[in-house]
Amino acid sequence: xxxxxxxxxxxxxxxxxxxxxxxxxxxxxxxxxxxxxxxxxxxxxxxxxxxxxxxxxxxxxxxxxxxxxxxxxxxxxxxxxxxxxxxxxxxxxxxxxxxxxxxxxxxxxxxxxxxxxxxxxxxxxxxxxxxxxxxxxxxxxxxxxxxxxxxxxxxxxxxxxxxxxxxxxxxxxxxxxxxxxxxxxxxxxxxxxxxxxxxxxxxxxxxxxxxxxxxxxxxxxxxxxxxxxxxxxxxxxxxxxxxxxxxxxxxxxxxxxxxxxxxxxxxxxxxxxxxxxxxxxxxxxxxxxxxxxxxxxxxxxxxxxxxxxxxxxxxxxxxxxxxxxxxxxxxxxxxxxxxxxxxxxxxxxxxxxx
Amino acid sequence: xxxxxxxxxxxxxxxxxxxxxxxxxxxxxxxxxxxxxxxxxxxxxxxxxxxxxxxxxxxxxxxxxxxxxxxxxxxxxxxxxxxxxxxxxxxxxxxxxxxxxxxxxxxxxxxxxxxxxxxxxxxxxxxxxxxxxxxxxxxxxxxxxxxxxxxxxxxxxxxxxxxxxxxxxxxxxxxxxxxxxxxxxxxxxxxxxxxxxxxxxxxxxxxxxxxxxxxxxxxxxxxxxxxxxxxxxxxxxxxxxxxxxxxxxxxxxxxxxxxxxxxxxxxxxxxxxxxxxxxxxxxxxxxxxxxxxxxxxxxxxxxxxxxxxxxxxxxxxxxxxxxxxxxxxxxxxxxxxxxxxxxxxxxxxxxxxx
DNA sequence: GATCCAGTCTGAATCGATGCAGAGAGGTGC
DNA sequence: GCACCTCTCTGCATCGATTCAGACTGGATC
Numbered sequence: 001x002x003x004x005x006x007x008x009x010x011x012x013x014x015x016x017x018x019x020x021x022x023x024x025x026x027x028x029x030x031x032x033x034x035x036x037x038x039x040x041x042x043x044x045x046x047x048x049x050x051x052x053x054x055x056x057x058x059x060x061x062x063x064x065x066x067x068x069x070x071x072x073x074x075x076x077x078x079x080x081x082x083x084x085x086x087x088x089x090x091x092x093x094x095x096x097x098x099x100x101x102x103x104x105x106x107x108x109x110x111x112x113x114x115x116x117x118x119x120x121x122x123x124x125x126x127x128x129x130x131x132x133x134x135x136x137x138x139x140x141x142x143x144x145x146x147x148x149x150x151x152x153x154x155x156x157x158x159x160x161x162x163x164x165x166x167x168x169x170x171x172x173x174x175x176x177x178x179x180x181x182x183x184x185x186x187x188x189x190x191x192x193x194x195x196x197x198x199x200x201x202x203x204x205x206x207x208x209x210x211x212x213x214x215x216x217x218x219x220x221x222x223x224x225x226x227x228x229x230x231x232x233x234x235x236x237x238x239x240x241x242x243x244x245x246x247x248x249x250x251x252x253x254x255x256x257x258x259x260x261x262x263x264x265x266x267x268x269x270x271x272x273x274x275x276x277x278x279x280x281x282x283x284x285x286x287x288x289x290x291x292x293x294x295x296x297x298x299x300x301x302x303x304x305x306x307x308x309x310x311x312x313x314x315x316x317x318x319x320x321x322x323x324x325x326x327x328x329x330x331x332x333x334x335x336x337x338x339x340x341x342x343x344x345x346x347x348x349x350x351x352x353x354x
Numbered sequence: 355x356x357x358x359x360x361x362x363x364x365x366x367x368x369x370x371x372x373x374x375x376x377x378x379x380x381x382x383x384x385x386x387x388x389x390x391x392x393x394x395x396x397x398x399x400x401x402x403x404x405x406x407x408x409x410x411x412x413x414x415x416x417x418x419x420x421x422x423x424x425x426x427x428x429x430x431x432x433x434x435x436x437x438x439x440x441x442x443x444x445x446x447x448x449x450x451x452x453x454x455x456x457x458x459x460x461x462x463x464x465x466x467x468x469x470x471x472x473x474x475x476x477x478x479x480x481x482x483x484x485x486x487x488x489x490x491x492x493x494x495x496x497x498x499x500x501x502x503x504x505x506x507x508x509x510x511x512x513x514x515x516x517x518x519x520x521x522x523x524x525x526x527x528x529x530x531x532x533x534x535x536x537x538x539x540x541x542x543x544x545x546x547x548x549x550x551x552x553x554x555x556x557x558x559x560x561x562x563x564x565x566x567x568x569x570x571x572x573x574x575x576x577x578x579x580x581x582x583x584x585x586x587x588x589x590x591x592x593x594x595x596x597x598x599x600x601x602x603x604x605x606x607x608x609x610x611x612x613x614x615x616x617x618x619x620x621x622x623x624x625x626x627x628x629x630x631x632x633x634x635x636x637x638x639x640x641x642x643x644x645x646x647x648x649x650x651x652x653x654x655x656x657x658x659x660x661x662x663x664x665x666x667x668x669x670x671x672x673x674x675x676x677x678x679x680x681x682x683x684x685x686x687x688x689x690x691x692x693x694x695x696x697x698x699x700x701x702x703x704x705x706x707x708x
Numbered sequence: 709g710a711t712c713c714a715g716t717c718t719g720a721a722t723c724g725a726t727g728c729a730g731a732g733a734g735g736t737g738c
Numbered sequence: 739g740c741a742c743c744t745c746t747c748t749g750c751a752t753c754g755a756t757t758c759a760g761a762c763t764g765g766a767t768c
Contacts, residue, residue, distance in 0.1 A: 002496050004724060015748045020726060029746065047494040048470040052410045053724035055473060056753050061406065062471065063454060072447045076440030086430030093426045093457040096464075098472060100417060100454050103447040110450075116402040117416065118452060119409060119473060140401035142356050303657065358754060369718045374756060383716065407754035411723050 087317025169219025188267035247274020269294035441671025523573025542621035601628020623648035659700035
């Protein structure tokens with residue numbers, strides 16, 4: 001049996017409160033008595049107040065949760081997510097707060113339960129694919145949260161940090177359009193929740209539920225609409241999951257069509273790298289000069305010479321945690337838009353004339 | 355005021371126990387009543403049992419802690435650590451357990467407090483530089499833990515997953531020795547706790563406190579002892595911190611010595627990459643053909659063509675968490691040694707004759 | 709009709725602490 | 739000598755649940 005605070009109190013011959021004070025409010029008792037108490041505690045092997053009991057009584061836990069769409073193991077595979085986590089970690093560290101990574105089980109009920117059961121003081125919600133249910137649980141629990149995916153129905157007091165997805169996407173697409181490309185494919189992760197890999201037909205971008213994906217695709221479409229290419233002419237490709245493999249799989253057969261696209265705009269660097277992988281796998285003589293763009297500017301993008309949109313990943317995480325741990329008095333300040341930049345590299349070039 | 359379980363009980367007109375059972379043990383009440391209770395809960399906005407209270411009563415939390423030497427933000431910077439975390443995450447996920455990343459504050463007392471206050475059911479201790487104090491706290495708390503750095507004074511029942519650092523290090527060093535190198539430098543992170551960057555003289559490898567560093571340096575020394583180069587002839591370099599910058603800084607001036615080493619054996623890939631950085635920064639005409647080796651085989655090592663020792667990072671994390679969450683009945687099975695492999699790439703070559 | 713049982717539900721103790729109001733002791737000022 | 743403080747320390751209510759031993763109900767069994 002682990003000794004409790006009571007045991008220490010008995011050993012020293014003081015009340016429970018006094019022992020508690022010895023740990024939590026040293027100014028409430030004489031240094032001498034405090035010394036005796038801590039000594040006795042050491043002797044008894046009392047490891048200090050039980051964190052859980054303390055949290056219950058105090059009403060807060062001292063840790064923040066990070067909620068991910070998908071597998072926890074995936075989160076560590078995605079370089080962007082890792083940088084985001086690093087940012088959250090840095091902020092948490094400054095505040096002396098721990099971070100709890102909560103895996104979401106498959107089933108809807110179980111996933112709900114996981115969010116309900118997380119012992120945290122608040123959540124950083126990292127772009128959960130269909131996050132509404134999670135936000136609902138968090139709100140029900142009365143916990144604060146910061147979201148990183150802009151939602152249409154976000155309340156005015158809802159804290160958020162992110163980028164203008166649509167404008168950023170329009171930027172990179174305008175660059176591609178400016179190079180003369182007109183037959184282009186748009187590639188994104190989970191365009192529709194359960195769609196298979198590959199081409200997909202949608203009457204409009206409005207059908208895309210995930211706000212981030214929606215924003216990026218809409219931005220791509222905006223830029224091409226401006227040069228007279230409308231939605232119906234764009235090839236939409238779905239990738240189930242954000243991985244190089246998924247990216248490569250989604251473009252299978254694409255370049256062997258009668259009139260293949262001359263450019264692929266991907267919704268993430270990881271997918272774009274997958275497209276480059278697919279191209280690299282073709283025999284050297286049969287490698288069409290496709291322009292490819294990504295999104296995020298992860299370190300690998302620089303290595304691969306990928307044209308992409310840079311967004312400050314670590315900053316995003318840091319600010320998300322900061323907004324959570326140290327909420328600005330001004331409500332407007334709880335809504336942070338980070339800058340993005342078009343990074344042009346070798347993966348895009350003028351459309352080949354032929 | 356958030357509604358409590360009691361409030362729901364009152365609303366439905368049943369006892370607290372029954373409401374509790376509705377959530378935790380559905381078989382203890384009729385489906386009809388359970389339905390009424392859950393409905394009432396929804397109506398009241400009761401978000402389910404309070405996780406903290408539940409943990410207190412039940413005696414376990416449902417999350418495991420991961421303890422890092424250093425800054426949380428550093429952990430996400432080190433590719434090896436990230437893979438390790440991915441492994442822990444995968445295992446945690448399988449068990450429906452969350453993982454708590456606990457930042458350790460600077461002060462010794464505060465750091466202790468942080469470990470004492472972490473609400474977890476156990477710890478994966480990732481190579482904490484001077485981890486003894488942390489293990490002591492964990493043991494005092496009566497919590498299980500798995501260590502990843504072999505310690506001399508480890509009890510027989512202490513769970514551990516790691517590699518034979520010394521043998522692995524000897525392997526890569528033997529490769530370098532086999533290439534004819536005799537004037538070599540050994541580079542490691544925190545050879546001595548507070549030593550400055552650069553050369554360091556130690557009477558023997560026994561003086562190195564950190565078990566991992568000790569093991570690797572000892573292995574390096576073993577291999578060279580076999581070819582007649584003894585400890586005193588080896589150049590020992592300290593890097594304060596495991597980063598490319600630290601690696602580069604530690605070899606400053608090294609290659610401009612009268613009789614510079616022909617090889618640098620680093621205790622980690624990150625440090626080795628720093629050495630390569632330092633070499634690459636020299637004017638092309640003045641770039642000595644130094645052989646460089648790393649340790650860990652992180653993805654970047656392959657890109658850089660670094661000869662190194664491969665160890666299964668993700669596996670290490672996965673097994674660490676698995677040993678914690680699902681302890682083997684057999685004590686011996688709690689001590690796992692993972693395989694390593696020498697990976698020879700372009701960064702090592704025969705010693706230049708001159 | 710007494711007994712037994714399975715299925716449901718309740719009451720009360722308990723997990724391990726915190727924090728407030730207040731009690732006593734000792735000292736100061738007038 | 740009385741009122742008034744300041745320091746320390748104590749007692750008690752409380753945080754929000756879980757759990758176990760029983761109580762009650764209605765039906766089957768002999």
